[in-house]
Amino acid sequence: MQLSRTSRxxxxxxxxxxxxxVYLPLAIVLVLSFNDSNALVWPPRGFTTHWxxxxxxxxxxxxxxxxxxxxxxxxxxxxxxxxxxxxxxxQRFEFFGKNTLSFLAVLPIALxxxxxxxxxxxxxxxFGWDLGxxxxxxxxxTFCIVVVYNNVVARLRRLSPNLREASADLGAQPWQTFRYxxxxxxxxxxxxxxxxxxxxxxxxxxxxxxxxxxxxxxLPQWILNNFSRPNVLPYVTVVATIVMVISxxxxxxxxxxxxxxxxx
Amino acid sequence: xxxxxxxxxxxxxAPGLVPGLSRFFGARRRLxxxxxxxxxxxxxxxxxxxxxxxxxxxxxxxxxxxxxxSTSEWTVDNLDEAFTTGAYRTLVIRSVLxxxxxxxxxxxxxxxxxxxxxxxxxSWAKRGLVVALxxxxxxxYLVKAYALRAIFExxxxxxxxxxxxxxxxxxxxxxxxxxxxxxxxxxxxxLLPVYTGFERLPDAxxxxxSDLGAGTLRTFRSVIFPLLIPSIAAGxxxxxxxxxxDYITVKVVGGTTxxxxxIIERTLLAPNQPLAAAFTLWPIxxxxxxxxxxxxxxxxxxx
Numbered sequence: 252m253q254l255s256r257t258s259r260x261x262x263x264x265x266x267x268x269x270x271x272x273v274y275l276p277l278a279i280v281l282v283l284s285f286n287d288s289n290a291l292v293w294p295p296r297g298f299t300t301h302w303x304x305x306x307x308x309x310x311x312x313x314x315x316x317x318x319x320x321x322x323x324x325x326x327x328x329x330x331x332x333x334x335x336x337x338x339x340x341x342q343r344f345e346f347f348g349k350n351t352l353s354f355l356a357v358l359p360i361a362l363x364x365x366x367x368x369x370x371x372x373x374x375x376x377x378f379g380w381d382l383g384x385x386x387x388x389x390x391x392x393t394f395c396i397v398v399v400y401n402n403v404v405a406r407l408r409r410l411s412p413n414l415r416e417a418s419a420d421l422g423a424q425p426w427q428t429f430r431y432x433x434x435x436x437x438x439x440x441x442x443x444x445x446x447x448x449x450x451x452x453x454x455x456x457x458x459x460x461x462x463x464x465x466x467x468x469x470l471p472q473w474i475l476n477n478f479s480r481p482n483v484l485p486y487v488t489v490v491a492t493i494v495m496v497i498s499x500x501x502x503x504x505x506x507x508x509x510x511x512x513x514x515x
Numbered sequence: 516x517x518x519x520x521x522x523x524x525x526x527x528x529a530p531g532l533v534p535g536l537s538r539f540f541g542a543r544r545r546l547x548x549x550x551x552x553x554x555x556x557x558x559x560x561x562x563x564x565x566x567x568x569x570x571x572x573x574x575x576x577x578x579x580x581x582x583x584x585s586t587s588e589w590t591v592d593n594l595d596e597a598f599t600t601g602a603y604r605t606l607v608i609r610s611v612l613x614x615x616x617x618x619x620x621x622x623x624x625x626x627x628x629x630x631x632x633x634x635x636x637x638s639w640a641k642r643g644l645v646v647a648l649x650x651x652x653x654x655x656y657l658v659k660a661y662a663l664r665a666i667f668e669x670x671x672x673x674x675x676x677x678x679x680x681x682x683x684x685x686x687x688x689x690x691x692x693x694x695x696x697x698x699x700x701x702x703x704x705x706l707l708p709v710y711t712g713f714e715r716l717p718d719a720x721x722x723x724x725s726d727l728g729a730g731t732l733r734t735f736r737s738v739i740f741p742l743l744i745p746s747i748a749a750g751x752x753x754x755x756x757x758x759x760x761d762y763i764t765v766k767v768v769g770g771t772t773x774x775x776x777x778i779i780e781r782t783l784l785a786p787n788q789p790l791a792a793a794f795t796l797w798p799i800x801x802x803x804x805x806x807x808x809x810x811x812x813x814x815x816x817x818x
Contacts, residue, residue: 255731258731261627262627262630263635265624265627265628265631266628266632269624269628269648270644270648273648273699273702275666276659276665277658277659279677280662291661292665292676293665293668293676293677293680294680332554333554333555336554336555337552337555337556337559339551340551340555344547344548344552346548352559354815355559355563355564358559358563359563361753361756362798362802364757365762365776366570366760366795366798366799366802367563369791369792370569370795372783373566373570373573373788374562374570377569392558393559393562393563396558450653454656456763460780471657474655474661475763478661487661494654494658495654498654498655499650499651502649506646506649506650
Protein backbone atom coordinates (compact mmCIF):
# COMPACT_ATOMS: atom_id res chain seq x y z
CA MET A 252 0.00 0.00 0.00
CA GLN A 253 1.36 3.39 -1.02
CA LEU A 254 1.61 5.93 1.75
CA SER A 255 2.80 9.49 1.50
CA ARG A 256 5.98 10.46 3.31
CA THR A 257 3.94 12.60 5.70
CA SER A 258 1.61 9.77 6.71
CA ARG A 259 4.52 7.38 7.22
CA UNK A 260 6.25 9.96 9.38
CA UNK A 261 3.14 10.71 11.43
CA UNK A 262 2.36 7.02 11.99
CA UNK A 263 5.91 6.41 13.20
CA UNK A 264 5.76 9.47 15.46
CA UNK A 265 2.44 8.34 16.98
CA UNK A 266 3.87 4.87 17.65
CA UNK A 267 7.07 6.02 19.34
CA UNK A 268 5.22 8.75 21.22
CA UNK A 269 2.82 6.08 22.52
CA UNK A 270 5.73 3.94 23.70
CA UNK A 271 7.16 7.00 25.44
CA UNK A 272 3.85 7.76 27.15
CA VAL A 273 3.44 4.12 28.19
CA TYR A 274 6.78 4.12 30.00
CA LEU A 275 6.62 7.65 31.41
CA PRO A 276 4.58 6.76 34.55
CA LEU A 277 6.82 3.74 35.20
CA ALA A 278 9.90 5.95 34.94
CA ILE A 279 8.31 8.48 37.30
CA VAL A 280 7.77 5.78 39.93
CA LEU A 281 11.39 4.66 39.55
CA VAL A 282 12.67 8.21 40.00
CA LEU A 283 10.38 8.96 42.95
CA SER A 284 11.64 5.86 44.79
CA PHE A 285 14.90 7.79 45.23
CA ASN A 286 13.13 11.01 46.15
CA ASP A 287 14.03 12.67 49.43
CA SER A 288 10.40 13.40 50.27
CA ASN A 289 7.41 11.47 51.41
CA ALA A 290 4.91 12.93 48.97
CA LEU A 291 4.14 11.61 45.49
CA VAL A 292 4.84 14.87 43.71
CA TRP A 293 7.00 16.17 40.90
CA PRO A 294 9.72 17.41 40.64
CA PRO A 295 11.69 15.24 43.11
CA ARG A 296 13.24 17.24 45.92
CA GLY A 297 16.53 15.50 46.46
CA PHE A 298 18.29 12.17 45.96
CA THR A 299 18.35 9.50 48.65
CA THR A 300 18.80 5.75 48.84
CA HIS A 301 17.35 5.73 52.34
CA TRP A 302 14.08 4.06 51.32
CA UNK A 303 15.88 1.34 49.39
CA UNK A 304 18.33 0.56 52.17
CA UNK A 305 15.74 0.47 54.95
CA UNK A 306 13.10 -1.47 53.02
CA UNK A 307 13.87 -4.72 54.85
CA UNK A 308 12.71 -3.05 58.10
CA UNK A 309 9.17 -2.76 56.75
CA UNK A 310 7.77 -6.02 57.99
CA UNK A 311 4.25 -5.47 56.66
CA UNK A 312 5.63 -5.34 53.11
CA UNK A 313 7.46 -8.63 53.57
CA UNK A 314 4.35 -10.32 54.93
CA UNK A 315 2.20 -8.94 52.10
CA UNK A 316 4.74 -10.18 49.58
CA UNK A 317 4.68 -13.67 51.09
CA UNK A 318 0.86 -13.67 51.13
CA UNK A 319 0.66 -12.61 47.49
CA UNK A 320 3.21 -15.20 46.40
CA UNK A 321 1.41 -17.99 48.27
CA UNK A 322 -2.01 -17.06 46.90
CA UNK A 323 -0.60 -16.57 43.41
CA UNK A 324 1.08 -19.98 43.33
CA UNK A 325 -1.99 -21.92 44.51
CA UNK A 326 -4.35 -20.01 42.20
CA UNK A 327 -1.91 -20.58 39.35
CA UNK A 328 -1.75 -24.33 39.99
CA UNK A 329 -5.54 -24.65 40.04
CA UNK A 330 -5.80 -22.53 36.91
CA UNK A 331 -3.13 -24.49 35.04
CA UNK A 332 -4.88 -27.80 35.67
CA UNK A 333 -8.43 -26.62 35.01
CA UNK A 334 -7.57 -24.19 32.20
CA UNK A 335 -5.48 -26.74 30.28
CA UNK A 336 -8.11 -29.46 30.69
CA UNK A 337 -10.81 -27.09 29.50
CA UNK A 338 -8.79 -26.00 26.47
CA UNK A 339 -7.99 -29.60 25.63
CA UNK A 340 -11.59 -30.76 26.03
CA UNK A 341 -13.04 -27.89 24.01
CA GLN A 342 -10.50 -28.22 21.24
CA ARG A 343 -10.49 -31.99 20.88
CA PHE A 344 -14.14 -32.93 21.30
CA GLU A 345 -17.38 -31.94 19.65
CA PHE A 346 -20.34 -31.88 21.99
CA PHE A 347 -23.60 -30.20 22.76
CA GLY A 348 -23.18 -26.88 24.54
CA LYS A 349 -19.55 -26.48 23.45
CA ASN A 350 -20.03 -22.88 22.32
CA THR A 351 -21.81 -22.01 25.54
CA LEU A 352 -18.96 -23.47 27.54
CA SER A 353 -16.28 -21.58 25.61
CA PHE A 354 -18.29 -18.40 26.16
CA LEU A 355 -18.61 -19.24 29.85
CA ALA A 356 -14.84 -19.69 30.04
CA VAL A 357 -14.16 -16.05 29.13
CA LEU A 358 -17.03 -14.64 31.20
CA PRO A 359 -14.96 -14.17 34.40
CA ILE A 360 -12.79 -11.61 32.58
CA ALA A 361 -15.55 -10.23 30.37
CA LEU A 362 -17.61 -9.23 33.42
CA UNK A 363 -16.11 -6.49 35.61
CA UNK A 364 -14.03 -7.73 38.54
CA UNK A 365 -16.33 -6.05 41.02
CA UNK A 366 -19.19 -8.33 39.90
CA UNK A 367 -17.05 -11.45 40.38
CA UNK A 368 -15.81 -10.16 43.72
CA UNK A 369 -19.22 -9.25 45.14
CA UNK A 370 -20.75 -12.50 43.82
CA UNK A 371 -18.10 -14.76 45.39
CA UNK A 372 -18.15 -12.82 48.65
CA UNK A 373 -21.90 -13.22 48.82
CA UNK A 374 -21.58 -16.98 48.25
CA UNK A 375 -18.92 -17.41 50.94
CA UNK A 376 -20.91 -15.40 53.46
CA UNK A 377 -24.15 -17.21 52.58
CA PHE A 378 -22.60 -20.62 53.19
CA GLY A 379 -20.83 -19.47 56.33
CA TRP A 380 -17.29 -19.97 54.95
CA ASP A 381 -14.72 -17.65 56.47
CA LEU A 382 -13.18 -15.02 54.25
CA GLY A 383 -9.45 -15.63 54.22
CA UNK A 384 -6.71 -17.20 52.15
CA UNK A 385 -8.95 -19.84 50.68
CA UNK A 386 -11.65 -17.45 49.49
CA UNK A 387 -9.05 -15.23 47.82
CA UNK A 388 -7.51 -18.27 46.12
CA UNK A 389 -10.94 -19.33 44.82
CA UNK A 390 -11.57 -15.81 43.52
CA UNK A 391 -8.19 -15.59 41.80
CA UNK A 392 -8.36 -19.09 40.33
CA THR A 393 -11.72 -18.22 38.74
CA PHE A 394 -10.26 -15.56 36.49
CA CYS A 395 -6.83 -17.21 36.17
CA ILE A 396 -8.45 -20.27 34.53
CA VAL A 397 -9.38 -17.98 31.64
CA VAL A 398 -5.79 -16.83 31.07
CA VAL A 399 -4.42 -20.37 30.93
CA TYR A 400 -7.37 -21.50 28.81
CA ASN A 401 -6.83 -18.67 26.29
CA ASN A 402 -3.13 -19.42 25.93
CA VAL A 403 -3.49 -23.18 25.61
CA VAL A 404 -6.51 -23.13 23.30
CA ALA A 405 -4.74 -20.71 20.96
CA ARG A 406 -1.80 -23.12 20.74
CA LEU A 407 -3.97 -26.21 20.24
CA ARG A 408 -5.80 -24.45 17.40
CA ARG A 409 -2.48 -23.87 15.65
CA LEU A 410 -1.41 -27.51 15.90
CA SER A 411 -2.04 -29.40 12.72
CA PRO A 412 -4.33 -32.45 13.11
CA ASN A 413 -1.96 -34.19 10.69
CA LEU A 414 0.49 -34.67 13.54
CA ARG A 415 -2.00 -36.61 15.58
CA GLU A 416 -3.03 -38.67 12.59
CA ALA A 417 0.59 -39.41 11.70
CA SER A 418 1.20 -40.45 15.27
CA ALA A 419 -1.82 -42.76 15.23
CA ASP A 420 -0.72 -44.19 11.89
CA LEU A 421 2.62 -45.04 13.45
CA GLY A 422 0.67 -47.10 15.96
CA ALA A 423 0.57 -44.76 18.94
CA GLN A 424 -2.23 -45.10 21.44
CA PRO A 425 -4.12 -41.86 22.16
CA TRP A 426 -2.27 -41.38 25.46
CA GLN A 427 1.05 -41.92 23.71
CA THR A 428 0.14 -39.33 21.07
CA PHE A 429 -0.63 -36.95 23.90
CA ARG A 430 2.53 -37.77 25.81
CA TYR A 431 4.96 -37.66 22.90
CA UNK A 432 3.33 -35.33 20.34
CA UNK A 433 0.70 -33.00 21.73
CA UNK A 434 2.20 -32.32 25.16
CA UNK A 435 5.70 -31.33 23.94
CA UNK A 436 4.06 -28.92 21.53
CA UNK A 437 1.64 -27.39 24.04
CA UNK A 438 3.74 -27.23 27.21
CA UNK A 439 5.31 -23.84 26.46
CA UNK A 440 1.80 -22.41 26.09
CA UNK A 441 0.87 -23.96 29.46
CA UNK A 442 4.00 -22.40 30.97
CA UNK A 443 3.15 -19.00 29.48
CA UNK A 444 -0.41 -19.30 30.80
CA UNK A 445 0.96 -20.21 34.22
CA UNK A 446 3.22 -17.16 34.33
CA UNK A 447 0.45 -14.82 33.20
CA UNK A 448 -1.99 -16.37 35.69
CA UNK A 449 0.47 -15.82 38.52
CA UNK A 450 1.12 -12.25 37.36
CA UNK A 451 -2.60 -11.54 37.16
CA UNK A 452 -3.18 -12.93 40.65
CA UNK A 453 -0.16 -11.06 42.01
CA UNK A 454 -1.54 -7.75 40.72
CA UNK A 455 -5.26 -8.26 41.37
CA UNK A 456 -6.95 -5.93 43.82
CA UNK A 457 -10.73 -5.77 43.23
CA UNK A 458 -11.67 -9.43 43.66
CA UNK A 459 -9.11 -9.62 46.48
CA UNK A 460 -10.69 -6.71 48.33
CA UNK A 461 -14.08 -8.40 48.35
CA UNK A 462 -12.97 -11.95 49.08
CA UNK A 463 -10.19 -11.31 51.63
CA UNK A 464 -10.99 -11.40 55.31
CA UNK A 465 -9.59 -8.97 57.83
CA UNK A 466 -6.37 -10.95 58.35
CA UNK A 467 -5.27 -11.31 54.74
CA UNK A 468 -3.32 -8.54 53.04
CA UNK A 469 -1.82 -9.08 49.61
CA LEU A 470 0.82 -6.81 48.11
CA PRO A 471 -1.66 -4.71 46.08
CA GLN A 472 -3.74 -4.26 49.22
CA TRP A 473 -0.65 -3.22 51.14
CA ILE A 474 0.03 -0.66 48.39
CA LEU A 475 -3.57 0.54 48.48
CA ASN A 476 -3.52 0.93 52.26
CA ASN A 477 -0.18 2.69 52.43
CA PHE A 478 -0.48 5.30 49.72
CA SER A 479 -2.28 7.53 52.17
CA ARG A 480 0.38 7.07 54.87
CA PRO A 481 3.19 9.57 54.25
CA ASN A 482 5.76 7.65 56.30
CA VAL A 483 5.26 4.43 54.35
CA LEU A 484 4.56 5.98 50.92
CA PRO A 485 8.23 6.11 49.80
CA TYR A 486 8.54 2.39 50.52
CA VAL A 487 5.52 1.82 48.28
CA THR A 488 7.41 3.38 45.39
CA VAL A 489 10.41 1.17 46.16
CA VAL A 490 8.27 -1.99 46.29
CA ALA A 491 6.50 -0.90 43.12
CA THR A 492 9.83 -0.41 41.36
CA ILE A 493 11.05 -3.84 42.46
CA VAL A 494 7.83 -5.51 41.28
CA MET A 495 8.10 -3.65 37.98
CA VAL A 496 11.73 -4.56 37.42
CA ILE A 497 10.98 -8.23 38.11
CA SER A 498 7.70 -8.48 36.24
CA UNK A 499 8.74 -6.86 32.97
CA UNK A 500 11.32 -9.50 31.96
CA UNK A 501 9.05 -12.27 33.26
CA UNK A 502 6.17 -10.97 31.14
CA UNK A 503 8.56 -10.84 28.21
CA UNK A 504 9.48 -14.47 28.84
CA UNK A 505 5.78 -15.39 28.94
CA UNK A 506 5.27 -13.72 25.57
CA UNK A 507 8.19 -15.62 24.09
CA UNK A 508 6.83 -18.88 25.46
CA UNK A 509 3.34 -18.24 24.17
CA UNK A 510 4.72 -17.60 20.67
CA UNK A 511 5.60 -21.27 20.77
CA UNK A 512 8.00 -23.39 18.79
CA UNK A 513 8.80 -22.12 15.30
CA UNK A 514 7.07 -23.79 12.40
CA UNK A 515 9.32 -26.42 10.94
CA UNK B 516 13.63 -34.30 14.70
CA UNK B 517 9.93 -33.73 14.66
CA UNK B 518 7.98 -35.02 17.68
CA UNK B 519 6.08 -37.38 15.41
CA UNK B 520 9.25 -39.25 14.49
CA UNK B 521 10.04 -39.66 18.13
CA UNK B 522 6.77 -41.50 18.67
CA UNK B 523 7.86 -44.36 16.44
CA UNK B 524 11.05 -44.78 18.45
CA UNK B 525 9.44 -44.53 21.83
CA UNK B 526 6.76 -47.01 20.86
CA UNK B 527 9.41 -49.61 20.15
CA UNK B 528 11.05 -48.94 23.47
CA ALA B 529 7.91 -48.77 25.59
CA PRO B 530 5.28 -50.90 23.94
CA GLY B 531 1.86 -50.15 25.34
CA LEU B 532 2.46 -49.16 28.92
CA VAL B 533 -1.17 -48.46 29.53
CA PRO B 534 -2.78 -49.73 26.34
CA GLY B 535 -5.80 -51.02 28.18
CA LEU B 536 -6.46 -47.64 29.67
CA SER B 537 -6.16 -45.73 26.43
CA ARG B 538 -8.22 -48.27 24.50
CA PHE B 539 -10.82 -47.84 27.20
CA PHE B 540 -10.82 -44.06 26.74
CA GLY B 541 -10.39 -44.24 22.99
CA ALA B 542 -13.46 -46.39 22.67
CA ARG B 543 -15.45 -44.23 25.00
CA ARG B 544 -14.82 -40.72 23.85
CA ARG B 545 -17.71 -39.45 25.88
CA LEU B 546 -16.12 -40.76 29.03
CA UNK B 547 -12.80 -39.23 28.04
CA UNK B 548 -14.53 -35.95 27.38
CA UNK B 549 -16.30 -36.12 30.72
CA UNK B 550 -13.07 -36.83 32.56
CA UNK B 551 -11.28 -33.95 30.87
CA UNK B 552 -13.98 -31.30 31.07
CA UNK B 553 -15.76 -32.12 34.33
CA UNK B 554 -13.25 -30.34 36.59
CA UNK B 555 -13.24 -26.97 34.84
CA UNK B 556 -16.94 -27.32 34.11
CA UNK B 557 -17.74 -27.84 37.79
CA UNK B 558 -15.64 -24.84 38.76
CA UNK B 559 -17.08 -22.48 36.15
CA UNK B 560 -20.69 -23.61 36.48
CA UNK B 561 -20.94 -24.29 40.21
CA UNK B 562 -18.51 -21.78 41.68
CA UNK B 563 -18.80 -18.96 39.15
CA UNK B 564 -22.26 -19.18 37.59
CA UNK B 565 -23.66 -20.46 40.89
CA UNK B 566 -22.30 -17.38 42.65
CA UNK B 567 -23.68 -15.08 39.97
CA UNK B 568 -27.09 -16.72 40.29
CA UNK B 569 -26.99 -16.41 44.09
CA UNK B 570 -26.00 -12.77 43.71
CA UNK B 571 -28.93 -12.03 41.44
CA UNK B 572 -31.40 -13.73 43.80
CA UNK B 573 -29.90 -11.98 46.81
CA UNK B 574 -31.01 -8.66 45.30
CA UNK B 575 -34.59 -9.73 46.03
CA UNK B 576 -34.10 -10.21 49.77
CA UNK B 577 -35.12 -7.67 52.38
CA UNK B 578 -32.43 -6.23 54.63
CA UNK B 579 -32.86 -6.54 58.37
CA UNK B 580 -32.24 -2.96 59.47
CA UNK B 581 -31.06 -3.98 62.93
CA UNK B 582 -28.58 -6.74 62.14
CA UNK B 583 -27.51 -5.39 58.74
CA UNK B 584 -27.95 -8.88 57.32
CA SER B 585 -30.27 -9.99 54.58
CA THR B 586 -33.39 -11.91 55.59
CA SER B 587 -35.17 -14.53 53.51
CA GLU B 588 -38.14 -12.27 52.95
CA TRP B 589 -38.75 -11.41 49.29
CA THR B 590 -38.98 -7.82 48.11
CA VAL B 591 -38.49 -5.71 44.98
CA ASP B 592 -37.61 -2.60 46.96
CA ASN B 593 -33.85 -2.97 46.29
CA LEU B 594 -34.40 -3.18 42.55
CA ASP B 595 -36.80 -0.30 42.72
CA GLU B 596 -34.23 1.83 44.49
CA ALA B 597 -31.32 0.80 42.26
CA PHE B 598 -33.17 1.23 38.98
CA THR B 599 -35.58 4.11 39.42
CA THR B 600 -33.59 6.57 41.53
CA GLY B 601 -32.56 9.48 39.30
CA ALA B 602 -29.19 10.00 40.98
CA TYR B 603 -28.18 6.35 40.48
CA ARG B 604 -29.27 6.44 36.86
CA THR B 605 -27.11 9.49 36.26
CA LEU B 606 -24.23 7.67 37.89
CA VAL B 607 -24.71 4.64 35.64
CA ILE B 608 -24.90 6.78 32.51
CA ARG B 609 -21.76 8.60 33.61
CA SER B 610 -19.93 5.29 34.18
CA VAL B 611 -20.97 4.04 30.74
CA LEU B 612 -19.81 7.30 29.14
CA UNK B 613 -16.45 7.14 30.94
CA UNK B 614 -15.94 3.50 29.92
CA UNK B 615 -16.98 4.26 26.33
CA UNK B 616 -14.65 7.27 26.16
CA UNK B 617 -11.72 5.24 27.51
CA UNK B 618 -12.48 2.57 24.90
CA UNK B 619 -12.64 5.19 22.16
CA UNK B 620 -9.28 6.63 23.22
CA UNK B 621 -7.80 3.12 23.09
CA UNK B 622 -9.22 2.55 19.59
CA UNK B 623 -7.93 5.88 18.30
CA UNK B 624 -4.40 5.12 19.50
CA UNK B 625 -4.39 1.39 18.73
CA UNK B 626 -5.37 1.85 15.07
CA UNK B 627 -2.42 4.01 13.91
CA UNK B 628 0.05 2.21 16.19
CA UNK B 629 -1.03 -1.26 15.06
CA UNK B 630 -1.03 -0.06 11.45
CA UNK B 631 2.53 1.22 11.80
CA UNK B 632 3.82 -1.94 13.50
CA UNK B 633 2.06 -4.28 11.11
CA UNK B 634 2.72 -2.56 7.77
CA UNK B 635 5.59 -0.13 8.14
CA UNK B 636 7.94 -1.35 10.86
CA UNK B 637 10.79 -3.60 9.78
CA SER B 638 10.07 -7.24 10.39
CA TRP B 639 12.72 -7.62 13.12
CA ALA B 640 11.29 -4.63 15.01
CA LYS B 641 7.66 -5.80 14.95
CA ARG B 642 7.84 -8.30 17.79
CA GLY B 643 9.83 -5.91 19.96
CA LEU B 644 7.37 -3.07 19.45
CA VAL B 645 4.37 -5.23 20.31
CA VAL B 646 6.08 -6.58 23.42
CA ALA B 647 7.24 -3.10 24.44
CA LEU B 648 3.67 -1.86 24.28
CA UNK B 649 2.02 -4.82 26.00
CA UNK B 650 4.29 -5.84 28.87
CA UNK B 651 3.63 -2.70 30.96
CA UNK B 652 0.24 -4.35 31.49
CA UNK B 653 2.03 -6.50 34.05
CA UNK B 654 3.80 -3.66 35.84
CA UNK B 655 1.18 -3.25 38.57
CA TYR B 656 -2.26 -1.74 38.24
CA LEU B 657 -2.22 0.35 41.42
CA VAL B 658 1.30 1.53 40.82
CA LYS B 659 0.35 2.85 37.40
CA ALA B 660 -2.83 4.47 38.75
CA TYR B 661 -0.83 6.27 41.46
CA ALA B 662 1.89 7.20 38.97
CA LEU B 663 -0.78 8.89 36.87
CA ARG B 664 -1.96 10.62 40.00
CA ALA B 665 1.52 12.09 40.34
CA ILE B 666 1.25 13.17 36.71
CA PHE B 667 -2.16 14.82 37.00
CA GLU B 668 -1.61 16.29 40.47
CA UNK B 669 -2.87 19.86 40.08
CA UNK B 670 -0.37 21.21 42.60
CA UNK B 671 -0.74 22.39 46.14
CA UNK B 672 1.20 23.10 49.30
CA UNK B 673 3.67 20.25 48.99
CA UNK B 674 4.49 20.51 45.30
CA UNK B 675 2.95 20.09 41.90
CA UNK B 676 2.34 17.25 39.51
CA UNK B 677 4.40 16.17 36.52
CA UNK B 678 2.20 17.92 33.94
CA UNK B 679 2.09 21.05 36.03
CA UNK B 680 5.83 21.35 36.40
CA UNK B 681 6.68 20.26 32.85
CA UNK B 682 3.88 21.78 30.77
CA UNK B 683 2.68 24.35 33.25
CA UNK B 684 -0.89 23.09 33.13
CA UNK B 685 -2.82 20.02 34.25
CA UNK B 686 -6.46 19.04 33.84
CA UNK B 687 -6.37 18.10 37.53
CA UNK B 688 -8.41 15.25 39.00
CA UNK B 689 -11.75 14.51 37.35
CA UNK B 690 -13.28 13.10 34.19
CA UNK B 691 -10.32 13.75 31.90
CA UNK B 692 -7.81 12.21 34.30
CA UNK B 693 -10.09 9.19 34.87
CA UNK B 694 -10.62 8.54 31.16
CA UNK B 695 -6.93 8.97 30.32
CA UNK B 696 -5.87 6.71 33.19
CA UNK B 697 -8.35 3.97 32.27
CA UNK B 698 -7.30 4.15 28.63
CA UNK B 699 -3.65 3.98 29.73
CA UNK B 700 -4.27 0.96 31.97
CA UNK B 701 -6.21 -1.14 29.45
CA UNK B 702 -4.62 -0.05 26.16
CA UNK B 703 -2.71 -3.35 25.62
CA UNK B 704 -6.04 -5.24 25.62
CA UNK B 705 -7.07 -3.18 22.58
CA LEU B 706 -3.71 -3.14 20.82
CA LEU B 707 -3.22 -6.91 20.69
CA PRO B 708 -6.40 -7.92 18.82
CA VAL B 709 -6.20 -4.87 16.54
CA TYR B 710 -2.59 -5.72 15.69
CA THR B 711 -3.55 -9.34 15.00
CA GLY B 712 -6.37 -8.04 12.80
CA PHE B 713 -3.94 -5.91 10.80
CA GLU B 714 -1.60 -8.86 10.39
CA ARG B 715 -4.44 -10.86 8.88
CA LEU B 716 -5.32 -8.19 6.30
CA PRO B 717 -4.11 -9.40 2.91
CA ASP B 718 -1.69 -6.96 1.25
CA ALA B 719 -3.40 -7.58 -2.07
CA UNK B 720 -6.59 -6.01 -0.75
CA UNK B 721 -4.84 -2.78 0.19
CA UNK B 722 -2.96 -2.70 -3.11
CA UNK B 723 -6.18 -3.29 -5.02
CA UNK B 724 -7.74 -0.36 -3.21
CA SER B 725 -4.83 1.92 -4.16
CA ASP B 726 -4.92 0.64 -7.74
CA LEU B 727 -8.56 1.55 -7.96
CA GLY B 728 -7.57 5.09 -7.07
CA ALA B 729 -8.47 5.24 -3.38
CA GLY B 730 -6.38 7.54 -1.23
CA THR B 731 -5.03 6.51 2.18
CA LEU B 732 -8.06 7.75 4.08
CA ARG B 733 -10.51 6.21 1.64
CA THR B 734 -8.71 2.84 1.83
CA PHE B 735 -8.78 3.06 5.60
CA ARG B 736 -12.46 3.94 5.75
CA SER B 737 -13.76 1.54 3.08
CA VAL B 738 -11.37 -1.42 3.30
CA ILE B 739 -9.29 -1.56 6.48
CA PHE B 740 -11.78 -0.36 9.07
CA PRO B 741 -14.69 -2.66 8.09
CA LEU B 742 -12.36 -5.67 8.17
CA LEU B 743 -10.98 -4.65 11.56
CA ILE B 744 -14.37 -4.26 13.25
CA PRO B 745 -14.32 -7.79 14.76
CA SER B 746 -10.85 -7.17 16.23
CA ILE B 747 -11.82 -3.77 17.61
CA ALA B 748 -14.98 -5.29 19.07
CA ALA B 749 -12.94 -8.04 20.74
CA GLY B 750 -10.53 -5.54 22.28
CA UNK B 751 -13.33 -3.24 23.33
CA UNK B 752 -14.94 -5.97 25.44
CA UNK B 753 -11.96 -5.78 27.79
CA UNK B 754 -11.37 -2.03 27.73
CA UNK B 755 -15.08 -1.33 28.25
CA UNK B 756 -15.71 -3.98 30.89
CA UNK B 757 -12.58 -3.26 32.91
CA UNK B 758 -13.31 0.49 32.81
CA UNK B 759 -17.00 0.11 33.62
CA UNK B 760 -16.37 -1.85 36.82
CA ASP B 761 -13.35 0.12 37.96
CA TYR B 762 -13.86 2.00 41.20
CA ILE B 763 -10.25 2.37 42.33
CA THR B 764 -8.90 4.44 39.44
CA VAL B 765 -11.70 6.93 39.86
CA LYS B 766 -10.86 7.17 43.58
CA VAL B 767 -7.20 7.79 42.79
CA VAL B 768 -7.46 10.30 39.94
CA GLY B 769 -11.16 11.13 39.70
CA GLY B 770 -11.40 13.75 42.42
CA THR B 771 -15.02 13.79 43.50
CA THR B 772 -16.18 11.83 40.44
CA UNK B 773 -17.96 8.59 41.24
CA UNK B 774 -18.69 5.53 39.20
CA UNK B 775 -21.05 2.62 39.64
CA UNK B 776 -18.35 0.55 41.34
CA UNK B 777 -18.04 3.11 44.12
CA ILE B 778 -21.74 2.81 44.92
CA ILE B 779 -21.55 -0.99 44.91
CA GLU B 780 -18.57 -0.96 47.25
CA ARG B 781 -20.03 1.62 49.61
CA THR B 782 -23.43 -0.10 49.77
CA LEU B 783 -21.85 -3.50 50.35
CA LEU B 784 -19.74 -2.25 53.24
CA ALA B 785 -22.65 -0.19 54.67
CA PRO B 786 -23.55 -3.12 55.04
CA ASN B 787 -26.49 -3.53 52.72
CA GLN B 788 -25.73 -6.64 50.71
CA PRO B 789 -29.15 -6.91 48.98
CA LEU B 790 -29.03 -3.34 47.67
CA ALA B 791 -25.39 -3.80 46.58
CA ALA B 792 -26.48 -6.93 44.71
CA ALA B 793 -29.24 -4.92 43.04
CA PHE B 794 -26.64 -2.36 41.94
CA THR B 795 -24.45 -5.08 40.41
CA LEU B 796 -27.37 -5.90 38.10
CA TRP B 797 -26.51 -2.66 36.28
CA PRO B 798 -23.01 -3.72 35.14
CA ILE B 799 -24.18 -7.32 34.59
CA UNK B 800 -27.05 -6.15 32.40
CA UNK B 801 -24.95 -3.59 30.54
CA UNK B 802 -22.23 -6.17 29.86
CA UNK B 803 -24.75 -8.77 28.64
CA UNK B 804 -26.10 -6.25 26.12
CA UNK B 805 -22.57 -5.16 25.24
CA UNK B 806 -21.35 -8.75 24.74
CA UNK B 807 -24.39 -9.51 22.58
CA UNK B 808 -23.73 -6.49 20.34
CA UNK B 809 -20.00 -7.22 20.10
CA UNK B 810 -20.75 -10.88 19.39
CA UNK B 811 -22.88 -9.68 16.47
CA UNK B 812 -19.88 -7.72 15.21
CA UNK B 813 -17.80 -10.90 15.27
CA UNK B 814 -15.83 -10.27 18.46
CA UNK B 815 -15.81 -13.86 19.69
CA UNK B 816 -13.97 -15.17 16.66
CA UNK B 817 -11.17 -12.87 17.76
CA UNK B 818 -11.00 -13.42 21.50
